[in-house]
Amino acid sequence: MAETLTALASTATWMDDYALAERYSRQALQIFQANLSRRHPDYAVALAHLGYVLTERGNYAEAEPMLNEALEIERIVFGARDPRVAETEEHLGVLYERRGDWVRAIAATKAAVDIDTERLGPAHYVTGYDQHALASLYFKTGKLAEAESSARAALAIYAQTLPAQHLYVASTRQLLGEILLRRGALAPAEAELRSAVDISSALAGPDSWYTARAQAGLGWVLIVRGRAAEGEPMLVAARAKLLAAVGSQHEASLLASERLAQYYRSRHREEDATRVLGAPIPP
Numbered sequence: 001m002a003e004t005l006t007a008l009a010s011t012a013t014w015m016d017d018y019a020l021a022e023r024y025s026r027q028a029l030q031i032f033q034a035n036l037s038r039r040h041p042d043y044a045v046a047l048a049h050l051g052y053v054l055t056e057r058g059n060y061a062e063a064e065p066m067l068n069e070a071l072e073i074e075r076i077v078f079g080a081r082d083p084r085v086a087e088t089e090e091h092l093g094v095l096y097e098r099r100g101d102w103v104r105a106i107a108a109t110k111a112a113v114d115i116d117t118e119r120l121g122p123a124h125y126v127t128g129y130d131q132h133a134l135a136s137l138y139f140k141t142g143k144l145a146e147a148e149s150s151a152r153a154a155l156a157i158y159a160q161t162l163p164a165q166h167l168y169v170a171s172t173r174q175l176l177g178e179i180l181l182r183r184g185a186l187a188p189a190e191a192e193l194r195s196a197v198d199i200s201s202a203l204a205g206p207d208s209w210y211t212a213r214a215q216a217g218l219g220w221v222l223i224v225r226g227r228a229a230e231g232e233p234m235l236v237a238a239r240a241k242l243l244a245a246v247g248s249q250h251e252a253s254l255l256a257s258e259r260l261a262q263y264y265r266s267r268h269r270e271e272d273a274t275r276v277l278g279a280p281i282p283p
Helices: 002-014 018-035 041-056 060-077 083-098 102-119 125-140 144-161 167-182 186-204 209-224 228-246 251-266 270-276
Strands: none
Touching: 002 018, 002 041, 018 041, 041 060, 041 083, 060 083, 083 102, 083 125, 102 125, 125 144, 125 167, 144 167, 167 186, 167 209, 186 209, 209 228, 209 251, 228 251, 251 270
C-alpha cells in the first residue's frame, strides 16, 4: 500500500498538485515507519520525495532535515555515488536556492551532475535535467557564460535521449533564450523562446504557465528589438495567464510584471506601470 501511495504521490507531483502529493507522501511514510527499519531503501526514497514536495510547498524548515536524513540513509544503503543520492542532492539544491543560499545550491547541484554523469552516463536525460538545474543557478547568480554552457549541454543530451517535442526541451530552450537575452544576443534569444512557446503550447496547452512563461520572455525580446506593437500585447496576455495559473508572487509572474512596468515607464505611462506592480496609484 505504501508503494502504491508513493506512486500516487509521484503522479500528483507531475500534475503540480503538491497538496495532494504531500498527503499521499505522508501516508506512505507513516506506513513505512511502522513496518520498516530506518535504513530501508523504500523509507529513504519516500522521505526524500516528501522533502521535495515540502520544498515545493514552501515548507523549508521541515523539508531540509528530511532531505538531509534521506541523503544520509541513501549514502549508506546505496553508496555515495548512486543516482538516488544525486536526486536528493538536486532536491537540496532547489531548497538552498529558494532560501537564497547560492553557494550550497550550486555545490549540491554540481554533485548531482557529477554523480549522474558517472553512473548514468553523460548522455542520459537525467544528467541533462541536472545540467538544466545548474544552468538556472548560474543564470540567477550572473554567471552567464557558465549558464549558457550548461544549458547547451542539457539540450545536446536531450537531442540524443528525448523527443524534440518534450517539456524538458521547452524549459531549457526558454532558459537559454533568457540567458541569450541577458547576453545581448537578441536574434538567437528570440529563436529559442519561439521554439519554447511552440513546444509548450503543443504539449501543455496555450494557457499553461509553461507556455505563458516563454511567451512573456518572447514578448519582452520583441519589445527590446523595437517591435513593441507585436511584443507588448504578447507580454500583457502572457502576464495575465501567469497570474491566473501560478499567482502574482511566482518568479515568472514577478519578472513579467517588472518588464511590463519597465516598458510602460519608457513610454511615460506611470499610472500603468504602478498598476502593473500592484501599488496604489497616487492621487
